Amino acid sequence: MGGVTVTALDAAWADRWLRECARVLAERREELIELDRAIGDGDHGENMDRGFRAVVAKLDEGPSESVAAALKLAAMTLMGKVGGAAGPLYGTAFLRASVAAGDRDKLDGPAVEAVLAAARDGIVARGKAEPGDKTMVDAWSPAVKAAATPADGEAALEAAASAAEAGAQATKPLVARKGRASYLGSRSVGHLDPGAISTAYILRAAVTAAVSEISAGDVE
Amino acid sequence: MSPVGLLIVSHSVRLAEGVVELAEQMAPSVPLVAAGGTDDGGVGTSFEKVMKGIAEADQGAGVVVIADLGSAIMTAESVLEFLDDEQRSRVRLADAAIAEGAVAAAVAAESGAGLDAVVRAAEEAVPGAEPEEAPEVAEPSESAVLTLSNRTGLHARPAAVLAGRLSQLDAEVTINGVDAQSVMALMALGAKKGEQLVVEAWGAEAAKAVRLVREQVERGFGEV
Numbered sequence: 001m002g003g004v005t006v007t008a009l010d011a012a013w014a015d016r017w018l019r020e021c022a023r024v025l026a027e028r029r030e031e032l033i034e035l036d037r038a039i040g041d042g043d044h045g046e047n048m049d050r051g052f053r054a055v056v057a058k059l060d061e062g063p064s065e066s067v068a069a070a071l072k073l074a075a076m077t078l079m080g081k082v083g084g085a086a087g088p089l090y091g092t093a094f095l096r097a098s099v100a101a102g103d104r105d106k107l108d109g110p111a112v113e114a115v116l117a118a119a120r121d122g123i124v125a126r127g128k129a130e131p132g133d134k135t136m137v138d139a140w141s142p143a144v145k146a147a148a149t150p151a152d153g154e155a156a157l158e159a160a161a162s163a164a165e166a167g168a169q170a171t172k173p174l175v176a177r178k179g180r181a182s183y184l185g186s187r188s189v190g191h192l193d194p195g196a197i198s199t200a201y202i203l204r205a206a207v208t209a210a211v212s213e214i215s216a217g218d219v220e
Numbered sequence: 221m222s223p224v225g226l227l228i229v230s231h232s233v234r235l236a237e238g239v240v241e242l243a244e245q246m247a248p249s250v251p252l253v254a255a256g257g258t259d260d261g262g263v264g265t266s267f268e269k270v271m272k273g274i275a276e277a278d279q280g281a282g283v284v285v286i287a288d289l290g291s292a293i294m295t296a297e298s299v300l301e302f303l304d305d306e307q308r309s310r311v312r313l314a315d316a317a318i319a320e321g322a323v324a325a326a327v328a329a330e331s332g333a334g335l336d337a338v339v340r341a342a343e344e345a346v347p348g349a350e351p352e353e354a355p356e357v358a359e360p361s362e363s364a365v366l367t368l369s370n371r372t373g374l375h376a377r378p379a380a381v382l383a384g385r386l387s388q389l390d391a392e393v394t395i396n397g398v399d400a401q402s403v404m405a406l407m408a409l410g411a412k413k414g415e416q417l418v419v420e421a422w423g424a425e426a427a428k429a430v431r432l433v434r435e436q437v438e439r440g441f442g443e444v
Contacts, residue, residue, distance in 0.1 A: 043264065079298055083264025085291035088298040091267070095301075126294050179290055 005212050009107040009153040014070035015059055016209035022052035024201050024208075035194040039181040043084055044194040051082035051090070067107060071098035071115075085179055086195060089123050089136065090202075096122035112156040113147040116203075120144050127178060134174035134181065134188060136195035142167040143203055154210045161203040168196035224329040224338045225251035225277030228322055229270055229287040229296050233257035239286075239322045246380040246403070247326035253277040265295040274299065274311055282310030282335040284325055286342055288318045310335065316342035320404055323376075327403045331384030341387075345404045360394075360420035362430040370440030373413050378441040379406035385432055391423035395433070 032045030064070035079091030100118035120140040129135040146163035147156040176188035230236035236256025255273035258264040277283040324345035383403040398405040421429040
């Protein structure tokens with residue numbers, strides 16, 4: 001019998017999440033570069049790929065002791081290695097998320113919401129953007145809202161990732177009001193915001209890391 | 221006490237270095253540090269360069285950080301979040317135009333201004349802004365009409381000398397109607413050799429202020 005196993009959202013999950021981010025962002029590097037070239041400076045894909053590759057290099061030194069430790073490791077590394085706005089924004093997000101995770105061994109539904117809300121609040125504080133400004137806040141904000149309903153952690157992550165994907169797609173008709181794209185004004189309309197898209201990938205990676213496909217042979 | 225330091229954070233290595241070059245002409249004793257570009261020198265900003273830059277520019281009196289585009293400001297803010305409370309208390313992020321702000325801040329720091337006054341100097345140096353009208357107050361308590369005699373007139377260095385020294389006095393001073401404690405306003409006058417300067421001053425040290433301007437103009441700012 002094949003199936004899907006949901007794993008606990010513990011330190012090992014957090015490490016898998018970050019590695020999955022690195023894998024997906026490497027795969028989506030060119031796509032993010034193209035999106036950013038349309039309305040920004042074209043470096044988002046490269047920066048995210050470089051940043052998460054550096055995170056993986058740190059993880060290779062040994063497994064994280066807690067969810068908070070993994071998130072903090074990501075924060076410190078992204079701040080230092082990602083140029084452009086994404087560095088301080090994602091760095092702040094992971095740092096605040098790490099604080100919110102606290103000393104929990106694993107995250108349940110309410111903890112997932114708390115961690116995502118802290119990340120979003122950090123991004124809002126750092127970038128001063130509001131929903132509708134055509135930024136990554138347009139993915140984070142619905143994600144946090146969606147994570148509030150489900151009871152267990154994996155379902156909360158799934159709801160957040162889906163809401164982030166919808167939020168990211170909804171940036172297309174918006175006029176950019178923050179960041180380099182805001183200099184383009186109405187010419188930014190019709191393009192997806194690369195930061196909202198990378199946010200959707202990062203949150204989807206959290207789900208992938210929580211759900212492991214196992215083959216029939218592995219099941220008793 | 222060493223002067224307040226300045227850290228210039230730019231997306232470009234060369235822009236940050238150029239702003240430092242410009243500012244250090246007016247402020248030879250101010251610790252001026254450039255943090256431009258990413259770790260490998262590309263376009264962007266570096267958390268690590270900003271972190272190190274703050275430590276280098278802070279020689280005890282604190283650091284004013286001036287950054288160019290939005291994400292440079294975000295990087296600087298992130299670094300501030302990482303500093304310990306003691307060090308963070310000596311770092312200010314100015315909301316200023318990078319070139320004009322850096323020059324004005326450097327001059328203020330050179331003249332011995334404190335952290336808050338250096339931030340104010342940076343933030344008030346707004347490119348293209350109309351000089352503020354002289355306040356509609358009582359007749360100036362002191363005034364003088366002076367003629368510039370030095371070859372190059374009221375260019376950057378003399379403007380810096382005047383603004384720097386006048387800002388240490390307890391007086392409001394205008395020259396040809398603009399704030400004489402603002403190096404940018406004085407430079408914007410573009411006063412050349414042979415032109416007249418109308419100096420007006422209010423406040424406790426008004427007489428001292430006018431005397432200071434008179435002395436500097438009469439000795440041609442040391443350039444005659």
